[in-house]
Amino acid sequence: MSGLTVKNLNFSYGSHHILKDVAFDTLQKGQLTALIGPNAAGKSTLFKCIAGLNTSRDSSVTLNDTDLSTLSGQERLRRVCFMPQFFAANAALTVFDVVMMAQKQLRGWRVSDDDTKAVARALDAGGIGHLAEAYVGELSGGQAQMVSVVQALVRQSEAYLFDEPTSALDLRHQLQVLSRIREAIKNRDAIGMVALHDLNLAAHFADHLILIGKGEILAQGRPDEVLRDPKIAEIYGVDIELSTGPREDLLVHAYAS
Amino acid sequence: MSDQTLQPSVADALAIGYRKRNLKRFLLVCVAATVLFCTVVIDVITGPADLSFLRTIHVIFDPSVASSKESVIIWDLRLPVALLAVVVGAMLGAAGAEMQTILNNPLADPFTLGLSSAASFGAALAIVLGWSVIPGVGSLFVTVNAFIVAMGTSLTLFAFTRLRGVSPEAMILVGIAMLFTFNALLSFLQYGASEIQLAQLVFWQMGSLARATWPKVGICLVVLLIVLPYFVRKTWALTALRMGEEKAAALGVNVSFLRLTVLAGVSLLAAVAVSFVGAIAFVGLVGPHIARMIVGEDQRGFLPFSALAGALILSGTSIASKAITPGIVYPIGMITSLIGIPFFIVLIMGQRKRHWQ
Secondary structure (H helix, E strand, O other), X not given: OOOEEEEEEEEEEOOXXXXXXXXXXXXXXXXXXXXXXXXXXXXXXXHHHHHOOOOOOOOEEEEOOEEHHHOOHHHHHHHEEEEOOOOOOOOOOEHHHHHHHHHHOOOOOOOOHHHHHHHHHHHHHOOOHHXXXXXXXXXXXXXXXXXXXXXXXXXXXXEEEEEOOOOOOOHHHHHHHHXXXXXXXXXXXXXXXXXXXXXXXXXXXXXXXXXXXXOEEEEEEOHHHHHHOHHHHHHHOEEEEEEEOOOOOEEXXXXXX | OOOOOOOHHHHHHHHHHHHHHHHHHHHHHHHHHHHHHHHHHHHHHOOOOOOOHHHHHHHHHOHHHOOHHHHHHHHHHHHHHHHHHHHHHHHHHHHHHHHHHHHOOOOOOOOOOOHHHHHHHHHHHHHHHOOOOOOOOHHHXXXXXXXXXXXXXXXXXXXXXXXXXXXHHHHHHHHHHHHHHHHHHHHHHHHHOOHHHHHHHHHHHHOOOOOOOHHHHHHHHHHHHHHHHHHHHOHHHHHHHOOOHHXXXXXXXXXXXXXXXXXXXXXXXXXXXXXXXXXXXXXXXXXHHHHHHHHOOOHXXXXXXXXXXXXXXXXXXXXXXXXXXXXXXXXXXXXXXXXHXXXXXXXXXXXXXXXXX
C-alpha cells in the first residue's frame, strides 16, 4: 500500500516516555498533513522517529510498501526528508553552498552541472534567489528558515517532514512557505507532514490533521473534524471557537479559559 | 516547490554565479600552490652558498645536471628541510581545519586537546630521564617518545568521549585537563633537570627543521596521504557539520562517528608533526582561518587551502629563520607567529564578515 503508515511507535529518553503507542491512518501521497499539539507534545520526536534519527524498537513505519527499518540510516534519510526546527550556522558558507550540500546528500566530491542547475532552480522557486551569495551567518531568522525549507525541497524524497517551518516568519512569508510546501507535495505526489503551532494555518493549508498531546495521538482526520474535537481545547488548555470566515474558510479562535 | 513556475533566466544567472565562484576558488588554490613552489625554491637557495633561482629549479627537476657541490647542498641539505616544512605545514593546516570543524570552535587547533604538551612531556622523558618508551629505537628516541605519549593522550581522550558522549564541550574540557596535567608533569621534569638537559628541552620545544632527513619527509608524507583521503571522502559531511549537529544528522551524517574518526586522523597528523619538528601550534590555528577568509568553508576549497596555507606559513618561516641573521638558524617556533600574524591581521581587518561572532 502506498503512503506512510506508522504503527506501534514508542519512544523514551531513559525512563521518560515521550511517545506512547503512536499510530495513525495511512497518509496518502500528494496530501499535506499538519501535526498539531502543544509544546513538548512529542511532535519533533515523532518526526525524528519516522526519519530514523531516533530509534524506537518494535515500531513499524512503512513508506510506499517499504519497511523503513530495513534501510540503512542514510538510505532512510534519502527517502524521508526531515527539516529540523533549528538552523544555527555562522559559517563562511553561502546560501547556495548550503543548499548544494542538501542536494549532494553526502555523495561524491564533484558537483555536476545538473546539481548546480537543480540548486539554482530551487533557490529561484523558493523566492530566495537574491540571497544565493549571502553568507548564512548574515541571514535573519526568517530568511534562515526559508533557506531551510529550500534545502528540504531541493531533495527528491518520498516523504517530507517539516518541523515548524513558519515559526520565525512574518505573515506574508508564512503563507508563501506553506503554499510552496503544499504545491511541492502535490506536484511530486509525495507525502508531506508539517508541525504547526498556528491552528488557522493548519486549517487553511492541510488536507489532514493529526492532534498529538503528551505523546499520544488524540485525534486525526479532516481539519474541520479534528478542530471540532473537544480534546483539542482540553490539551491546549484554552477555549476554542470555530467560525466561517469571509472566504468560506474555517477560522479558529482561541480564548484563555 | 513548483517545478513549472521557474524563470529560467534567474536560475541560470544563479548557476553561472556559482560556477564562477567555484572557478575562482580553484584558481586561488592553484595560485597558492604556485606561490608555495616558489617559496620552496627560495628556501633552498637561502643560506650560505650562491645558488640562483632558475639554476635551483633546474637541479630540482633534473638532478643529473648538478655539480657534486650543488647536489650535496640542494639534495642532501636544503631540500629535506624545505620539504619537511611544506609537509609538516600541510599536516598542521589540514589538522587544524578539521579540528575547528569537528569541535565547532575557532580557537581549536591540532594541539587544543593537549597533544603538544603531551609530546613535550614525552620528549622530556627522553631528554631528562633518558627513558625510551619503546626500547631499541636508537637516536630517534626523543621523537618516538613524543609521538607515543601524544597518541596515548588522544586514545585517552577517545576513551573518555566514548564513555561520556561525543560533544565538543566534553572533548575540549577533557583536552584542557590533559593540557594542564602534562604541563605539570613537564614542570616536574624541568625542575629536576640539569642545565644542559633544560637547554636541550627548551630547544626541542621551540621547534626546529634542522633535523630534517629524507626518511622523515617520507614518513610525514605517508601519514598525510593516509589521512587526507579520509577527510576528502567526508567532505560533504564535514561541510554539513558546520550547519549544526541536527542539520547534519538530518542529512544522514553520523555525527559522533565522524567526530571520533576525524579526531583520530587529526591526532595522527599532529602527533607525527610535533614529534619531528617540535611544538609549533600557530600554523594549525591560523592556516584554517586564512583559508576560511579567502575561500570559505565549503570543504572542497577549505581543506586544500588550509593545508596550503599551513605549508606556506611554515615554508616562509623556514626562509625567515635562516635569513634574519646570516649564519644563524633560529628555532621555527619563534618565527611562525612573527611571520603569520601580520598577514593574519591584514586579513581580519579586510574581510567583509566575521564568521565566528
